[in-house]
Amino acid sequence: MTDPRLPCGQQWAAPGKWPLVGERWPDPALSPTELTIEGCCAFPQTITLEQIASLPPTTLTLDIHCVTRWSQKSLTFRGVLLRDLLSESQPKPSARFVAYIARSTRLHSTSMPLADALELGTLLATHVDGEPISTEHGGPLRVITPGRYFYKSLKWLMKIELLEEDRLGYWEAAAGYHNHADPWLEERYVSSSLSRADALALVTSRDLSGKELLSLDLRGHELSHLQAVAAILRNSNFNRCQLLAADFSRANLSNATFCEADLRGAQFREADLEGASFLGANLSGADLRGASLLGCTFVSGMAQPTCQIDRTTQFSATALNMLSTLEAEFIAAHALVS
Structure with missing residues (x-):
């Protein structure tokens, strides 16, 4: 409800x-x-x-x-x-x-x-x-x-x-935060100024490392082995993407969505994941150690699917303090926390 x-x-x-x-x-x-x-x-x-x-x-x-x-x-x-x-x-x-x-x-x-x-x-x-x-x-x-x-x-x-x-x-x-900032209109960020053609060219190269690209809509793309080290990709949409072994180390992914994405073996070491959603994503083998998880969503009490994690999914113990009780208990019960 x-x-x-x-x-x-x-x-x-x-x-x-x-x-x-x-x-x-x-x-x-x-x-x-x-x-x-x-x-x-x-x-x-x-x-x-x-x-x-x-x-x-x-x-x-x-x-x-x-x-x-x-x-x-x-x-x-x-x-x-x-x-x-x-x-x-x-x-x-x-x-x-x-x-x-x-x-x-x-x-x-x-x-x-x-x-x-x-x-x-x-x-x-x-x-x-x-x-x-x-x-x-x-x-x-x-x-x-x-x-x-x-x-x-x-x-x-x-x-x-x-x-x-x-x-x-x-x-x-x-x-790139929205200047009006109405939460009921979800005015979080300004829209990306990147043209669709330029975005597709970057997707084809599979190298976003060091790039600053707000509000990218890449839903459904095949992006396995994507390199996005230290990229700034706030508010981007990676829903249902294939992101096997993608490297988002040190990237800023605040408010990004990875719902139902395949993130097996992905690297998120020391990434900013504040407000990111992983509902329904497969995080088996993913490494999230050192990542900032404030406001992250991995599990929902609603009808949305819970993400898939196991003992090959790695988290830092200190990061669990940033999560809601529901999220923290879910991760502690299923992932490798060190």
């Missing part, structure tokens, strides 16, 4: 688990105690966290949905509404977009239309479930954007910029 609270392609994380995705720590050289508001506004300002804490608080309970396919139920955040915080800065009519900049070593950011941010009830949160948000989860001040994938809820908020024109954030520009 379909869970009406769960967008397509998502799975619930284990209760109490909030997986860490992306950067783990902010830049220690940058101040964690101030927030700057600037750009298209009448009164740019820098305010302290103490001043923010003195504003009327708002509490918001919502489900969160990560682009790497895990979701968590009913987290309660407390903080200040973006609308309230911006009221004193007085955005100008020309302010059509809002950008959030993080206190990270690369100052990563995200953005969205200002009207959308206000309509969604964006919260600048200091607490979750009654406790201060931990540093690794984006504290002391994190953007919470309801109704969008969680990369639009920026960690370690340091600056808000009001813009006339949009400016793509880090994940949108560097990783």
